[in-house]
Amino acid sequence: MARRRHRLGAGVKVPRPRKAVLLVALVITLALLCCGGSLTILLLGNVGDDKQTNLNTALGCGQGGVIDPDSKLPRIRPYGANQIRNAAIIIDVGSDMKLPPRAWVIAVATAMQESRLINLGHLGSRNDHDSQGLFQQRPSSGWGTPDQVRDPVYASTKFYNKLRTVEGWERMSLTRAAQAVQISAYPDAYAKHEQLATRIVNSLADGAANAVGNSVTMVCAASGQVAASGWTIPLRAGVGSGFRSASRPNHQGVDLIIGKYTPIAAVASGVVSLVKCDEDFNGRKSCNVDGYPGKGGCGWMVEILHAGDVMTRYCHLIQRPFVRQNQQVTAGDIIGRVGSSGNSSGPHLHFEVHLDNDRSKIGAIDPVQFMREQGAPLGNEE
Known part of the structure; x- marks a missing residue:
């Protein structure tokens, strides 16, 4: 595509010829x-x-x-x-x-x-x-x-x-x-x-x-590259249990199925708003061991507050996360590793996206759709 050249002067511009862009109807x-x-x-x-x-x-x-x-x-x-x-x-x-x-x-x-x-x-x-x-x-x-x-x-x-x-x-x-x-x-x-x-x-x-954020070649961001939107994926893995599926209507995120110790990345720049060992249904904080279905809780977990009051949540980490509360992170920073702590049947990352910094189920939205719109698709999407 031919590019225009602009003459910069004291408020005077060269007339801007039209590009050959196809625009018809509505x-x-x-x-x-x-x-x-x-x-x-x-x-x-x-x-x-x-x-x-x-x-x-x-x-x-x-x-x-x-x-x-x-x-x-x-x-x-x-x-x-x-x-x-x-x-x-x-x-x-x-x-x-x-x-x-x-x-x-x-x-x-x-x-x-x-x-x-x-x-x-x-x-x-x-x-x-x-x-x-x-x-x-x-x-x-x-x-x-x-x-x-x-x-x-x-x-x-x-x-x-x-x-x-x-x-x-x-x-x-x-x-x-x-x-x-x-x-x-x-x-x-x-x-x-x-x-x-x-x-x-x-x-x-x-x-x-x-597109890839630091590239002028206009190649779609993939495989953990940071998109120009400022977003990336937490890790590369297939989506198992989905968001509010028929079998799990109260599942407020998605499960990314992958082995223990896989690094987990912050999906965008932001501030770590929560790091904790989440209590199980009996009020116990036992996050350094594998969990099981019905135990309750997120295990080791991290929440990050991003621009526009978007909050992301990462659950079931294998050990204490690498970040601390109020720490600033950028897209791609490693915040912890995959595990199976808390209410979990096997190693995976449970990943959530919430709007308006609302930690409740009311603020939760489908992470697959949201991340696709940021140019950082989850799972096997390209």
Whole structure:
């Protein structure tokens, strides 16, 4: 696909020719083969509501390229057409600069926090000093002239250039990487935008947030690689007992069947919120021995709180986990090893995903569907 070249100047842009992107009618569905031959559906055009944008649209792992910002774009609530166009420009500039999709997710989330994807001018008394534009860059701090920082192409380029100078940004949590560029008074504020920023990148760039996070080759993340969304799998194993199956309606997660001592990885950056030996039905804390069906409890367990108040739970570890409460972890960090402690009939990892940091069954959702949407499919999915 031919790339555009942008001239960066004092707020003046070269006209942007349209890309050869196929956009017809409201929704076009194309069956395509991706990532080892699995069948996916690509949706292009104007998406009418949030439910449709949640259908894991555009799982091409970025192989179809980014949508032209000047074409008709999907509707992604709560943002309007101009805001989504600004997001498309941010993504397009990152693609032009040969940066991997992880950088696009970080940049979009940063602009969501700084400006709600609105190209802000000087707001008078409401301004934070002289901050302007999508990234609230300050001319007085050397980001450029007022006209330049209000140019979305210029502002995006400056953001990416600064990100490139941050050593190890590809492995950082989104909020740490964004803060290293922005030096904000609210360094933890970026994290809450990560999930929606991922969805925006997937919608505007053919599922690019499902590609390997540190690669520009747009290959789908697999086998434990960290996706551009910032997520990875806890381990590579088939799914045994599923989420709330007919035979186990109260099973709030999935069982990944694999041998003892297999390393377990944190699936995304976050903070360890709980480490414990879970009591059995008799109130005993006997986690250093194999459990049995009907014993009760998770055995040795870990919970991690991620961006957007998503919590993941890991149960039946063979020994005390390697992490401690309040410890920060990044995607792929080893937190413990597989065992069979607690209410268990054999070695496996019981893995749960909860929304709104709700530890109860009310907050639990299907981990298989959730992880697929993050570009980190469980089990034998590709």
